[in-house]
Amino acid sequence: MPTSKRLRINGPRLQRNLEDLARFGAIAGGGVCRPAFGRADKEARDFLEDRMRALGLAIHIDSIGNLFGIRNGRESKPVVLCGSHADTVGTGGRFDGSVGVLGGLEVLETLNEAGVATRHPLGVVSFVNEEGARFTPDMMGSLVFRGDLSVEAARRMVGIDGTTVGGNIDENCYAGPSTPGELPVRCYVELHIEQGPVLERDNRTIGVVEGVQGIKWISFTLRGATAHAGAMPIHLRHDAAYVAGATIQYARQLSLQVDGQRATVGSLVLSPNLVNVVAEEARLTVDLRNADPGRLSAAEERLSLFVNDIAGTEGVRVEREVRVDVAPVMFDPSMVDAVENAAKTLGYSYMRMISGAGHDAQVMAGVCPAAMIFVPSRGGISHNVAEYSAPEHIEAGANVLLHTLLRFAD
Ligand SMILES: [Zn+2]
Numbered sequence: 516m517p518t519s520k521r522l523r524i525n526g527p528r529l530q531r532n533l534e535d536l537a538r539f540g541a542i543a544g545g546g547v548c549r550p551a552f553g554r555a556d557k558e559a560r561d562f563l564e565d566r567m568r569a570l571g572l573a574i575h576i577d578s579i580g581n582l583f584g585i586r587n588g589r590e591s592k593p594v595v596l597c598g599s600h601a602d603t604v605g606t607g608g609r610f611d612g613s614v615g616v617l618g619g620l621e622v623l624e625t626l627n628e629a630g631v632a633t634r635h636p637l638g639v640v641s642f643v644n645e646e647g648a649r650f651t652p653d654m655m656g657s658l659v660f661r662g663d664l665s666v667e668a669a670r671r672m673v674g675i676d677g678t679t680v681g682g683n684i685d686e687n688c689y690a691g692p693s694t695p696g697e698l699p700v701r702c703y704v705e706l707h708i709e710q711g712p713v714l715e716r717d718n719r720t721i722g723v724v725e726g727v728q729g730i731k732w733i734s735f736t737l738r739g740a741t742a743h744a745g746a747m748p749i750h751l752r753h754d755a756a757y758v759a760g761a762t763i764q765y766a767r768q769l770s771l772q773v774d775g776q777r778a779t780v781g782s783l784v785l786s787p788n789l790v791n792v793v794a795e796e797a798r799l800t801v802d803l804r805n806a807d808p809g810r811l812s813a814a815e816e817r818l819s820l821f822v823n824d825i826a827g828t829e830g831v832r833v834e835r836e837v838r839v840d841v842a843p844v845m846f847d848p849s850m851v852d853a854v855e856n857a858a859k860t861l862g863y864s865y866m867r868m869i870s871g872a873g874h875d876a877q878v879m880a881g882v883c884p885a886a887m888i889f890v891p892s893r894g895g896i897s898h899n900v901a902e903y904s905a906p907e908h909i910e911a912g913a914n915v916l917l918h919t920l921l922r923f924a925d
Contacts, residue, residue: 576691
């Protein structure tokens, strides 16, 4: 279809829509505060629904509040879907999530203008509560869509302000008549800002996302014995702080030794935490991430062996608890190839990469073949009012989205 090959989205129009959406929950510094299921979040969803109606899309809203706009195909077939989310963290920017939803609507508007008909229907979704900052779990809307979380269980969740998801859904009229997951989906593509510094540092326009890192959070409680810092000889100590410090060192070593590994000790509390007292107890967390499940498990095993070993030598007892265990997700290779081909054909610089953050696309990868397109984040800053992605990069990302979707819609 040679005419559709020459199609490009309207960058200035997409920027205007991003500005319009950023008015809902706008905060000082150009950021957005749109916590899930709140009033500003609902106003943003109403804005998106109006845009969908203006584009002639069929509206589906399910009982958890996910919003879908569907453009008919020539045949009644599963939907080729794209989208993201419209909720933000309390100190959010105007690009995280919004770029994927509005980028998708821009693609459909471009197809409408050019009079391009596709075999499969094309759709845009705005999933509820991707961030999870107000109500856990994050990626709630896509998890409910996938069937991993029931609407009833999601509604019972109590947020940081003591209110429930269900109470907010009812108060702000979120629920629609569709049953979550009933819409047949052929594949899902999510355009998103990178939220990290890699594309900018490598001076690339498009990130071809191959997968999302798995995460393990392990908390260690180390119990030794308190003692006087002057009177107790070193070789007689059971120093919990010493074992904690060695663990921090080892986490860095693991990151350097295991391919694709990140290991972070972000929290450490010593007790009694006094200048001249050997610590009796240390509580620390290790955040382990890797896109390879085998390497992630091996890193966890090596870390635990190390901690047990050094604690044993020091005479410190170890309690270990895995608090988060999210498996890595690798996207469908043919979808990833399609994103890469679109970037290449359009003449954009690109690189293959792994997402460091979680996204609805990793949940949707359990429903249908899925993929993601990243565009650069200035300074790698996100979840912050200073979050910024350049208009030409967002335009490029939406063009890659357009041609990836066309590839699967025919
Ligand atoms: Zn996001």
